[in-house]
Amino acid sequence: MKTFGTISGAAATLKMINVDTDQIIPKQYLSAISRIGLGKGLFHDFRYDTNNNENPDFVLNREPYRDAKILITSENFGCGSSREHAPWSLDDFGIRCVIAPSFADIFFNNCIKNGLLLIIMDEDKVKKLMTVAENPQTCNMTVDLDAQTIVLADGTSVSFEIEPFRKQRLQEGLDDISITLQRRDEIATFEAKQKAIMPWLYRP
Amino acid sequence: MSTPKTLFDKIWESHVVAENDDGTSLLYIDMHLTHEVTSWPGFENMRLNNRPVHRTDAVLAVPDHVIPTTGRGERIQNDQARIQFETLIKNCKEFGVPLIPLLDARQGIVHIIGPEQGATQPGITLVCGDSHTATHGAFGCLAFGIGSSEVEHVLSTQTLVQKRPKNMRIAVNGELSLGVSGKDMILAIIGAIGTAGGTGHVVEYVGSAISALSMEGRMTVCNMTIEGGARAGLIAPDETTFHYVKGRPLAPNEDQWDAAMTYWKTLPSDEDAAYDKEVALDAATIAPQVTWGTSPEDVVPIDGCVPDPSAAADEKQRDAIQAAIAYMGLEANKPITDIKVNRAFIGSCTNGRIEDMRAAAKVAEGRKLADGVRAMVVPGSGLVKAQAEAEGLDKTLTKAGFEWRDPGCSMCIAMNGDILEPGERCASTSNRNFKGRQGRDSRTHLVSPAMAAAAAIEGHFVDVRDLAS
Numbered sequence: 198m199k200t201f202g203t204i205s206g207a208a209a210t211l212k213m214i215n216v217d218t219d220q221i222i223p224k225q226y227l228s229a230i231s232r233i234g235l236g237k238g239l240f241h242d243f244r245y246d247t248n249n250n251e252n253p254d255f256v257l258n259r260e261p262y263r264d265a266k267i268l269i270t271s272e273n274f275g276c277g278s279s280r281e282h283a284p285w286s287l288d289d290f291g292i293r294c295v296i297a298p299s300f301a302d303i304f305f306n307n308c309i310k311n312g313l314l315l316i317i318m319d320e321d322k323v324k325k326l327m328t329v330a331e332n333p334q335t336c337n338m339t340v341d342l343d344a345q346t347i348v349l350a351d352g353t354s355v356s357f358e359i360e361p362f363r364k365q366r367l368q369e370g371l372d373d374i375s376i377t378l379q380r381r382d383e384i385a386t387f388e389a390k391q392k393a394i395m396p397w398l399y400r401p
Numbered sequence: 402m403s404t405p406k407t408l409f410d411k412i413w414e415s416h417v418v419a420e421n422d423d424g425t426s427l428l429y430i431d432m433h434l435t436h437e438v439t440s441w442p443g444f445e446n447m448r449l450n451n452r453p454v455h456r457t458d459a460v461l462a463v464p465d466h467v468i469p470t471t472g473r474g475e476r477i478q479n480d481q482a483r484i485q486f487e488t489l490i491k492n493c494k495e496f497g498v499p500l501i502p503l504l505d506a507r508q509g510i511v512h513i514i515g516p517e518q519g520a521t522q523p524g525i526t527l528v529c530g531d532s533h534t535a536t537h538g539a540f541g542c543l544a545f546g547i548g549s550s551e552v553e554h555v556l557s558t559q560t561l562v563q564k565r566p567k568n569m570r571i572a573v574n575g576e577l578s579l580g581v582s583g584k585d586m587i588l589a590i591i592g593a594i595g596t597a598g599g600t601g602h603v604v605e606y607v608g609s610a611i612s613a614l615s616m617e618g619r620m621t622v623c624n625m626t627i628e629g630g631a632r633a634g635l636i637a638p639d640e641t642t643f644h645y646v647k648g649r650p651l652a653p654n655e656d657q658w659d660a661a662m663t664y665w666k667t668l669p670s671d672e673d674a675a676y677d678k679e680v681a682l683d684a685a686t687i688a689p690q691v692t693w694g695t696s697p698e699d700v701v702p703i704d705g706c707v708p709d710p711s712a713a714a715d716e717k718q719r720d721a722i723q724a725a726i727a728y729m730g731l732e733a734n735k736p737i738t739d740i741k742v743n744r745a746f747i748g749s750c751t752n753g754r755i756e757d758m759r760a761a762a763k764v765a766e767g768r769k770l771a772d773g774v775r776a777m778v779v780p781g782s783g784l785v786k787a788q789a790e791a792e793g794l795d796k797t798l799t800k801a802g803f804e805w806r807d808p809g810c811s812m813c814i815a816m817n818g819d820i821l822e823p824g825e826r827c828a829s830t831s832n833r834n835f836k837g838r839q840g841r842d843s844r845t846h847l848v849s850p851a852m853a854a855a856a857a858i859e860g861h862f863v864d865v866r867d868l869a870s
């Protein structure tokens with residue numbers, strides 16, 4: 198997993214509550230066999246019309262938000278199915294950080310598993326950030342995970358909270374598997390013990 | 402004296418590698434079954450991170466979900482299906498994972514081939530990226546379905562981080578009447594406890610009616626445990642289990658057999674072990690079951706009727722019944738036996754085993770499909786197919802007008818081209834009657850193999866017990 202330090206770039210806003218996983222990435226992208234390229238399908242039905250032409254009004258189709266690295270949105274973002282295509286498509290598009298007053302449970306966990314930083318923030322603070330981000334002149338921000346701050350274009354900064362455990366995981370780029378692999382020795386000890394009693398479970 | 406333990410407690414505790422601070426455990430996984438649909442993200446990530454498969458002897462892969470059930474050996478026409486299938490082969494080769502190829506006689510639905518190959522054994526932990534992994538619990542092993550990230554976790558570490566579920570006991574005592582099967586039993590159980598009845602629990606099935614079931618019947622019962630909300634179902638291993646496992650390719654060999662048996666016999670729950678939840682059913686009262694709605698809990702006995710929304714306990718329930726009836730194109734209070742079908746599907750990991758083929762053939766023997774009915778029989782594996790053909794079941798079925806096809810998931814999930822047309826009504830031996838499960842606007846009624854065959858022959862649902870006499 199990628200480590201998370203500081204990211205700088207445009208912040209796009211999506212003022213909409215309950216954006217579900219079907220809206221983040223619709224089902225026609227689920228039977229693919231690669232997560233690379235899923236960024237094209239991110240917010241598909243908002244981004245493209247029925248003929249697959251870009252909808253010029255949608256924020257991610259406008260400069261400088263085409264290269265957005267941060268997304269600021271409303272309550273309960275990511276509700277719906279457990280598909281990991283949702284964080285994959287955000288990541289593939291280039292969005293590594295999403296800021297909202299609240300997130301759906303499974304989506305939240307899936308994002309952690311995939312190295313995305315989700316920041317939960319008071320609605321008032323989120324609204325202020327949205328106002329700043331809506332102006333293309335001021336939409337560039339720097340999210341600094343170490344300092345737990347979002348530095349705005351005018352140099353002012355907004356602080357955010359994150360559980361220490363999650364922070365460390367992101368900083369070190371530790372996914373569940375890396376964490377478990379740190380217990381290699383314990384796993385090996387278990388296997389040696391089991392193999393001695395139940396050799397039939399270990400095939401040559 | 403130590404506290405009495407359940408079968409589940411014993412398996413769980415013998416597989417904990419480490420306890421975590423947050424109350425979860427790192428659980429060792431003895432066997433991992435995998436297929437084309439949920440394995441590719443894991444392999445792709447492992448390639449990116451340069452990680453090997455931790456134990457290639459503890460994984461077994463097979464293609465099943467997207468595989469056509471006719472024209473075996475020909476190029477798969479659907480591009481996406483073919484690419485998924487080819488990706489599985491490529492990944493298994495690259496990572497050294499044993500794979501049962503499509504043209505191998507052992508190929509079949511992942512939950513059918515696990516037991517057939519002896520990969521499923523008492524006392525082990527077994528996972529697969531598929532919710533019907535619960536099937537394998539019939540052998541007294543802890544088996545549950547996992548997501549794509551967890552598939553990768555198991556491939557890379559042979560472990561999973563899990564929260565310990567609670568114990569639930571479902572007792573079915575007495576004798577099933579003739580023509581009533583394990584499928585009817587599990588449908589009746591789900592009808593009784595509801596689709597969320599087992600949430601957060603591992604279910605252990607006990608009682609004389611459970612012990613009397615063959616391994617095939619036990620697998621059918623455990624298979625649909627997930628439809629009752631529990632991730633895993635268990636049945637204590639006994640002589641029936643040992644007899645089934647013995648001599649299978651991945652089972653303990655001659656030299657190891659006695660030691661394995663000695664261990665397996667310690668597994669059944671201690672006599673006064675405590676359960677967090679208990680339910681009891683009388684087998685003698687179970688009639689053949691038919692689902693009328695769009696959830697497996699929407700089930701009634703064959704002599705019942707479509708429910709009346711106006712008799713519902715509350716508004717929410719009334720709306721749910723109304724919506725299901727509308728989707729299914731039925732009317733309130735209509736007798737189940739008046740419901741006409743135009744399709745039948747016999748197969749899936751719920752009912753694609755030899756006993757199911759025999760039950761269908763027995764009903765079909767000397768009879769003919771009703772006019773306008775199309776019926777598919779899809780054996781769960783190549784071995785089931787070969788066995789059925791050796792017994793002449795295919796002839797009996799095709800003579801009656803049933804199609805005899807190649808193994809795979811087929812119309813259980815309708816990903817492989819076997820699909821219902823909008824509005825078609827199917828007597829299906831599979832496990833889910835969700836909206837659109839067998840195709841857009843399809844109407845699925847879940848039943849046993851004998852009941853599906855009987856409905857196909859009569860053109861409407863009938864009590865297979867009447868037909869037999």
Ligand code: SF4
Pocket residue numbers: 466510511512531533749750751809810813814831832
């Ligand atoms: S037969 Fe159906 S339920 Fe079973 S594994 Fe295949 S798709 Fe899943």
